[in-house]
Amino acid sequence: MLLVANRGEVAVRVLRAAADLGIRTVAVYAEDDASSLPVTLADRAVALRGPSPYLDIDQLLDAAEGCQAVHPGWGFLSENAAFARACSERGLAFVGPSADILELLGDKRRARELAASLGIPVLDAAPGKFPVMVKAVAGGGGKGMRAVLRPEDLDSAVEACRAEALAAFGVGDVYFERLMPSARHIEVQLVGTSVIGDRDCSLQLRHQKVVEIAPAPLLDPLLRKALHSSAMAIASAVDYQGVGTVEFLVSGDSFAFLEVNPRLQVEHTVTEMVSGVDLVRTQLLLAWGGDVDFTPHDRGAAVQVRVNQTSGGVLSSFGLPAGPGVRVDTHGYVGYRVGTRYDGLLAKLVVHGEDLDVALNRARRALREFRVEGVATNLEFLHTLLDQDIVGATTDFVAEEPVSGMRAPLAGTVVAVDPGSVVLEAMKMQHVVRVSGDVLVSVGDTVTEGQVLASGAGESDEDVAEVDLEHVRPDLAEVLARHDFDRPEAAARRHARGGRTARENIADLCTSFVEYGGLAIAAQRQRRSLEDLIERTPADGMVAGIGVVNGQRVVAMSYDYAVLAGTQGMRNHQKKDRLFALAQQENLPVVLFAEGGGGRPGDTDHSMVSGLDCGSFHAFARLSGQVPLVGVVAGRCFAGNAVLLGTCDVIIAVEGANIGMGGPAMIEGGGLGTFRPEDIGSLDVQVPNGVVDIAVASEEEAVAVAKKYLSYFQAPAGAQVSAGAQAHAGPQAHAGVPSPNAQPSPAPSGEPLKTILPDSTDNFGSWNCADQRLLRHAIPENRLRAYDIRALITTLADTGSVLELRQGFGKAIVTALVRIEGRPIALIANDPNVLGGAIDADAADKCARFLQLADAFDIPVVSLCDTPGFMVGPDAERTATVRHLTRMVVTGANLTVPFGLVILRKAYGLGAQAMAAGSLKVPQFAISWPTGEFGPMGLEGAIKLGFRKELDAIADPDERRQRYDQMVAMAYEHGKALNVASVFEIDDVIDPADTRRWIATALAPATSRSQGKKRPFIDTW
Template sequence: MKILIANRGEVAQRIANACDGVSASRVFAKVASEGTAPENSYEINSNQYIGIESFTEAVSIANAAVQAQCTHVHPGYGFLSESAAFADVLLESGVKLIGPPSNLLALFGNKQKAKQFARSCGVPVVVDSGPCPTINEAIAFAQSLLSDSKLSEFRYSPSSISLMVKAVGGGGGRGIRRVDLTNNGDMTPLIDAYNVCQRESLAFFGISDVFCEACLINARHIEVQIIADNFGNVAHFGERECTIQRKNQKVIEIAPSPTLSSSLRIKLIAAALKIGKSCNYSSLGTVEFLVTSSGDDNQLFYFLEMNPRLQVEHTITEEIYGIDLVQLQIRVAENENLTDMFPECLFATKFCGKDTNCRTCNPTGYAIQARVNAETVYVDDENQISVFASPGVVTLFEPPHGKDIRVDTAAYAGYFVDAQYDTLLAKVIVRSSQFLKCVDFLSAVLKRFRVRGVETNLSILLELLFEIPSRFNEVNTEFVERLLVERWRAGYIFYQQQSDNINIIEESDSSLVFVRSPVAGTVQSISAKDGQTVSKNDEIAIIVSMKMENLIRSPISGTVERVLALPNSTLTQQAAILAIRPSKSSKLLPESVENNQTSANTVRPELEELIVRLSHTQDSSRAKAIEKQRSAKKLSAREKIFLLLQLQNPAEFFEFGALAIAAQKSRRTVEDLIKNTPADGLVTGFGKIAPQKENSLEISIAVAAYDTTVLAGTQGFWNHRKFDRLLHVALANRLPVVAFCDGGGGRPGDTDSQNVVGAGLDLDTWRLMARVSKVAPTVGIVSGPCFAGNAALLMCCDFVVSTSDSNMGMGGPAMIEGGGLGVYKTHEIGPANIQTKNGSIDIIADDDAHAVELTRQLLSYFYEPTAQIASSWKSEDQTRLRFAIPENLKRSYDIRKNVLETLADKSTLLELRPQYAPSIITCFARVKGKSVAIVANNSLVNGGAIDCLGAQKLCDFLKICQQRGIPICSICDTPGFMVGPDAEKTGQARVFGNLFRMSEELTVPIVMVIVRKCVGLGGMAMGFGSLRKPKACVAWPTGELSPMGIDGAVRLGFKKELEAAERDTDTPHIARQELYDKIARGFRHRGKAVNFAMYCEFDAVIDPADTRKWIEMGLFQNGNMSSRL
C-alpha cells in the first residue's frame, strides 16, 4: 500500500505518522510555488494552477498519484476531501480514495440532500425552504416562519424569527448567514444575506445554489464520530462538544460533551449509526447535530450535516479512547473488517453503545483541543466581527510539551504563514480525568506557548478558557461572538503588539475609541493631530500594504486624544493609529461626506475600459454579421444561449473568457482582433434553465456556443482553453453541458501559438466532454455546417439535436478536396436527412428556436420535477388502451399513436432517433409527473421483429438510462429477432449478444408490458434478458407468448404429421392447411396471456386501462427518485 497525501501542513504530517504506524509507504503532494516541502514529496504537475488551486486540481493530483505509483490518496480535510468528482477521477485513474465512495460524497456534499436523507432515516431535521433559486422562495419561507406560532425554539422574541441562509455545498463558514426578522415586513436583511451567500458560494464552491432553514436559538453543536467498514459494520466513538465557535468556525472542542444527559447521548449516537447504516457508509465520518439548551428533560436535537472525512478535531476522540482514527481509516480502506480490529468486542451490541461495560466504547476522562491560529480579530461599530489572517514569517515558535499534552503542528521558527491557506498554526490538546481540571490545564499550557513574528488568537483562547468554568451553562454557538464584543467594547486588545517604535497610551480607558489599522503596513501619512476635532468619515491616515494604499477614516465624530503612530513607522494588523474621545452629542458635529466622493453614476476609467471591451463582444456591435445570420433565419450564438436560459437580464449569464481574442497578434492588430474576433469565436459560461413550460425545470448548466460569424466558428487556441475550463468546472460540479457546435473545425491561422504548440494532439477537449458525460447529461446542438473537430465534439455528447438544414462531417469541403476525394459543396456533405437515418441525430428540429425548446424538454427528464409540475400532470383517457390493439391480431398498427401517447402524460413524449432503426422506438416521457424511458416494438417495420440496427439502438438507449438513473418501461410486441441470410450479413448475432450483456448491467427499475406478441429470444430481449428481470412483468388480454414463432414451430415440430396428411387424401393442399390451422390454433390458444399466466412466467394479466398504475407501482414504488446525475 502506497499513499499520496494530498494535503499540507499539520494534517499532512498527521497522516504521514499514521501511515508509518500501519507500515504503509507514503509520499507528500508538493506544490511548485511553495519553497519547502516535506521529505519524500512528489510535485503536483500543474502549469495552470498555483498555490491553493493546485490542491483542488483533481486531474493533476490523480496524475501525480499514478506517476508516484501510489495505490491510494488520502485527502485529509479541506481541499478535495469531500469532492465526489475527485473520487471519480481517482477511480478512473486506478487509484483508491481513502474515504467514502463518490455517491456518498455527492450525497453528503449537498446539505439539502443530506437533510432529506436524514429525514428518511427518521432523524429530526430543522424545517427548511427547499431550493431557493430566487429570493422570492426565501421570502415566502421567511413569511411562513413568522406566521407559525409553534416554532418557539426558533424565535428570539414573540414577534420575530431567526433563519439561516446556506449554500447547499461547501463549508468552513462560507456561504452561510444568520438573519433575524420581525413582523414589520422588512425583508432587506434576508435579501442582503441571500445575495452574499450566493456570491460566496459561487466564488468558493462554483455553484450559487442556496436554501433557507430556521435558526435554532441557544443551540449547542454536538457531533458523533463514526467509522464503518466495507462489510456493513458501523461503529461509533462517542461525541464531541463543538459549541465554542465563532462565525460558524470551531475554536475549542471538548470530548466527551460535559453538557449531555446520558439519555440524549444515546439518542444522538443511535441517530448517527442509523444514518451510517442506512447509506451503507464506509470510512470515517462525523454526524453533526444541533441541540437545544432547554435542559435535560426537554432537550431537542436536529441533524445538521454529515462530514464524510477526517475532522480537524479528531484528536480529542483519539485521546479519550486511546485509538488512532487515521490508522483505522487507512485499514478500512485496505478492506479490513472492524470485527477483526476489535475482536474483544461483541460488535453488534457493544459498538452500538448498549453494553456500558465495553472498554472500547467508553471514554476515559476528558480531552480539550484549542486551535491556535495566526489571525487577528476586529469588531466594528455595528458589533460585526471580522477575522483577518496574519501572514508572515514565524520568528519564534516554542509550543508546550509534557505529560498529557499533545501538539499537532507543522510550524517552526522560520515557517511562513501564507494567507491563502488556512492559518492554523497548531492544535493543542490536553486531557484530564475531570472536565474543569482539563480546562485549567489547557489554560496553563497555552500560557507557555510562545509565538513571535505573527499575531495569534492565544489571548482570545485564554479569555474563553477563563470564562468557561463560570459561564458554561450559557455557552451556545453565539457565546464566543458575544464575549468578543463585550471585551472589545471594554478596550480589550485581541493581539500581541509586535512593534517597539509606537507610542502606546493606556488602552483600558473605555471612553476612548481606538482607530486601528486593518492591515499590516507602513504609515504613509497622518492628517490628524492631537486635540484636533474630527467628524465621522474624515480622512485621518494612509497605510501602505503590499504596495497598495489603504485610506483610514474616522469611525466617529470627536476630538483626537492622542496620535499613536508615526509617519513611516511599521504597524501590525489592528495596531492603534490614534485615540478619539467621542463628542458628547453627535449632533454638535455633523457627519462629513467622504472626501472626493463621486456620484453613484460616475464611471471610473478602468470600468469604462471594461465596458467598451465587453461591448465589442455583444451582437449590437456587430450589426452586419448579425444581419447576415438573420437573413439566413439563424440566431446568433448569444441569442441561442439567452433563448436556452430564457434570460430577461444578460447579467444572469455568467460568462467565462469573454475578452479572449484570436491568437493572431503576429499577423493582425489587437484593435482588429478585438473588433472582429470577439470571445475568440466561442461564448462560454454558466446559467440556469428557468421554469417555462409544464415539463421544464430549473437546472444549473454549463453552456458553450461557437460563433459562426467569427472565423466560421472554428476552434482556435484560446477558445480551446475556454472550452476546457468550462468542462473542468462542469465536471467538478456535475453540471449538464449544452454545446452549440456549428463550425468548421480546427483553425490553422492562429499563428501566435506556433512556438508553444506542435500538432496540438494533446488537447483534452473531447476527452473532457466524454468525461462530463459520465456524471451529467450532455447535449450537442447543430443548425448549420459542422465539420471536423466541431463534429467530433458534437458526437461526444449524449444527445444530438439538429435542425433540418444542418450538415455534419469529419471533414469539410476543403479537407475533402485536399485529400483528392473530389470537389463537393457544403450542403452535399452529411446533410441532416442522411444523418437522421444513420442514427447520428437523436432529435430533429424545425429551426434554432425549436432546437432550444426540445433541448430544454430533454434535459428536464434527468431531474426531479418541482412539486407544482409533479401534481399538475394530465393524461389521456386510459380506456382507449382497451382498443389500441387491432382485433385482427395479425394486423400492424401505429404503436406511438395507439399506445405510447396515451400512456404518457400529455405533451411529454419525446422520441429519439425516430428515423434510425425504426423497428425499435425509444423515447422519454413522464408518467404522473415522473420521468420514464419507454422502449417499444414497431409492428409497422419488420412486423415488430428486432433487427441488427434496432438492437444497437436499444443498447445505446439502455446505456443512457442506466447512466442517468432513468427507470424503463418496455412495451413488447415482437415476433422475435430478425432471421434470414440477409439479416445475418449485418452481423446481428454479435449485436444481439451485446444487447443481452447490456441488459444484465441494468440496475434501474424496469416494468415490462406485453401488449401482443412476446416470442422467443426477442421477447426475452424486451424483458432485458428474462421476464423475471423487470420489477413487474404484465400482459394485456391480447398478449401472446411462445418459445418461438408459431408458424415455425408448427412446420418444424409437426413436419411428419403435415406430410402424412397430404399422402392420405385426394386434396393434399387442403388437408395440410386444415391440419396446420388446427395445430396453430392450439398453440395460439395455449399462448394466450390468460392461459399462459397459469405457468407463472410473468406476473399478471391486466386491464389495459390499468397500465399506468402498474408502471407507477413498478418504477416509482420507493417514492421520488433522486437527481438523475
C-alpha cells in the same frame, strides 16, 4: 527527529523540551520570521513560502523529511484533523490526539453535543434571543469571538468572526452560544483521561486571556469536583490521548461547558508550576512511547501574565526579570524585529509561590523588572491590573481600554498621512482611516489593531460626499464597452440565411445566464492588432457559461459561426476545459451548439507543434454517463466540432445541417476529391443512418426540443402515486387543477415533434392524459392487422410528454422519453409496421444505447412488446446480427433501473426475451393486454417445424391444410395471454385502460443518484 510546526514562543518551548530529551529538531519559518529564535535553536530550519505558510500542510510535511513526529504547538493547525491525518499518512506521529478526536473535539459544535449527551450543562442559544456569543468552530486563543448584544449587530459580528477564524485557522465556520455575563472562566487540565489540575483564566481583554491563576481560587470543593468529573467524563467518552483542556464558565454554584482544546494551551505553564508535571515533556514522551509519570503534586499557587506587543519594531532593550519562583517563556531577544502579522504575545511571565498572595506579590515585583524598548507593550496596563484585587474576578472584570482618540481598525504600516486621514497598508492593500485632532503616527510606523492614530475623539467634520448612483467611472466604462458584443452586420447576415446568432440561441435556451471568458479573444496577437481582435473575434468564437434551463442550472456553450467560422481556437479550448470541469464537479448537464469548421490553423500565440495534447475532447468524453450531454447543430459542423457533437447523448439537427468528420478542405487535402460543404453529411444521410437523434425545422425548434429533452433528467426521481391512478382518466389535470405548464397535444404520428415545455418550467407534478379507454381499441381484433404504435404511445403517456429519439433509424423499435403521471420514463416499443415488429441489427443497436442512457441517469424503463422475434436469414447475417442483437440482450440484462414489461400482442422467442431484459421474470412487472400471444417462436413456424412428419404423412393437400390450421388454432389457444397467466409465467392480463396504474404503482422509483457515474460512459452509437 521532531518537526515543530509553529513559530514564536511555543516553538521555543517545544524545541527546548525536545533538546532536554535528546531529540533532534527541525524548525520552520516564514519569510518575515527568518531571524526568529526558533531558527537558531533547532538542529535544522526550513523556509516556508506563501501568504499563509504556517497553514500550508503540504509545505510543512515536506519540511518533515527525516522526522518521526510533528508537534503542532497551539493555534494554526494544532486542532486541524486533516493535518493530523496527513501526518499519519506520511508515517509521522502527531504530537496530540488522533485525527478522529480532533475532528470531534476541534469542532466546538460537536463537542457541545457530546457534553450535552453526557448530561453536562451547555449554553444553548435560543433563536432570536440576545445577548449571544458568536464563536469560531475551530481554533482558540480568543480569535473569531464577538459578543452581540443587539440583533442589528449580528451580521457584522458573524462576518468579522468568520474572517478572523479563516485567517488564523483556515476554517471560517462559526456558531452561537448564550452569553453568560459575570461568570468565571475555569479550565481543567487533562493528560489522557486523568485530571492534572485546574486554573482560573477569567481576566481577559477582548476575549484574549491576560492573567491566569492555578489552582482556581475561591472554588467550592464540590464544584471543583464536579468540574473535574465532567472533564474526565468527556475524556473517557472519546478515549482521549495526550494533553488537552476542558473549559467551563462558572457562575455561583452552577457551571456550563464551553469547549475542549485538544492541544497544549498557552497557559499550561501555571499548571506545570503547581503540579510538578512538565506537560510538553509529557507530550513528547507519549509520542515516543516512553515511560511517563504525570502524577500531580499540589504545590502552592502560580500566576501567568501575558506580555503583549502593541506595535511593531526592533527590540533595542529586552531585560527579563529573575529570582526565586520566576520563569519567563519568550522568543524575544535584543535586536529581534517584531512584526505585527501574527499573535502579539511577546513573553509569558510565570511565577510560583507557597500561596496565592506570595505568587501575586512576586508577579508584581517581576513586572517592575521587565525592560522592553523598541516596541510598545501592554506592561503599563498589566501593572495597573495587578495592583487591583483580581482574586475571584469574572470575565467582564477587565474593561475595554477607554477610547482616547482615533484607533487603527487593523494592523498595518502607515504609508501616508494626509489632512484628515491616515493611510494604512496591510497585505498589499491600503486602508484610509479618517481622523481628527493631532496625528500621533508617522509614515513608516507599524501599528497594531486598536492602536491610537490621532487625538480626536470622533470623525472629522468633513462632509461625506454623496455617491452618484448613475455615474459610470472610466474603469467601469471600459469594462462595459468590452462587454458590448452586439455585431449588427454579422447578425444581419445570419438572419438573412434564416438562422440565429450564438447569443440568441443561448438567450432562448436559458432564462438566466452568466458568461465565462466573454472577454477572451483569438490567440493571434502576433499577426493582428488588439483592436482588430477585440472587434472581430469576441469570446474567441465561443459563448460559454452557466445558465438556468427549466429552473435548474446547466452548462451552455455555442460556437459562434460569425467568428472565424466557428473554429476551435486556443482560447475557446481553454474555456471548454474550464466549463467541462465545472460540469464534472457540480454534475451540470451540458448543452453544446456545435456549428463550426473544426480546428483553427491561424492561432499564433503559442508554442504548439501538433496540438494533439489538447485535453478538451478527453474532458468532454469523460462526462459521458455522468451528466446529460445535448448537442445542437445548424449549418456546417465538421472535424473537431463534429467529434464533440458525436460525443453527446442526443444530437438535435436543424434542416439543412451538414455533419462530417472532415470538411471540404480536409477531404481534398487527403486526395479524396473535391466536394461542396452541402455534399457532406446532409440530414438525408445522417438521420437514417442514426447519427442524428431528432431532426427539426429551425434553430428555434431545436432550442425548444433541447429544453424538453433536459426536462426528463431534471424531473424528480419519483412521483407520488395518486389514489386510483386515474385508470380511466380523461383529459383532466392531475389533482383536479389544470397545470400552468400544461402542454399541447403532440403532432400527428410520423411528423416532427414540436411540443415543448415552457423554459420556466420547474414543476413536473402536474399532468394531463388522454382517456385511457382508447387503449382498449388501439390494437385491432384481427391479429394480422398492423396498427399505429406511436398513436398508442401518445395515448398512454402524459399529454405532450413524448419525445422520440432516432425515429429515422432502426425503425423496428421506437425509443422515446415520456412521462407517466409526471414521472420520466424511458419507453421502448416494437413497431408492427416495420418488419412486422421483428428486431434487426439497427433496431437492437438503437435500443441498447437508449437503455444505457436510461440506466446512466436513473430513468425507469417500460417495454411495450409486440415482436415475432429477431430478424433471421442470410441478409440479416450480413449485418452482423449475432453481435448487434446480443448487444441489446447484454445491455438489458445489466440494467440497474426499474424495468416494466407490457405485452401488447406478440411475444415470441428470443426477441420477446430481449424486450423483457432477458426473461419474463426479470421486470418488476410483466403484464399482458388481452391481445397477448406467447411462444418460443412464431406459432406457424413452430407447427411447420415441430410437426413436419405428421403433416407430410397426410396425402390430401386440403386435409393437410385443414390439419395445419387446427394445429395453429390450438397453438394460439395454448399461447394466449390468459393461459400463460394461468401458469404464472406473467403477472397478470389487464384491461389496457389500466396500464398507467400498473406503471405508476408497480414500477418502483429509481434510487437517488450519488455523485459520479453508474456506467463508465454511454455508447455514442
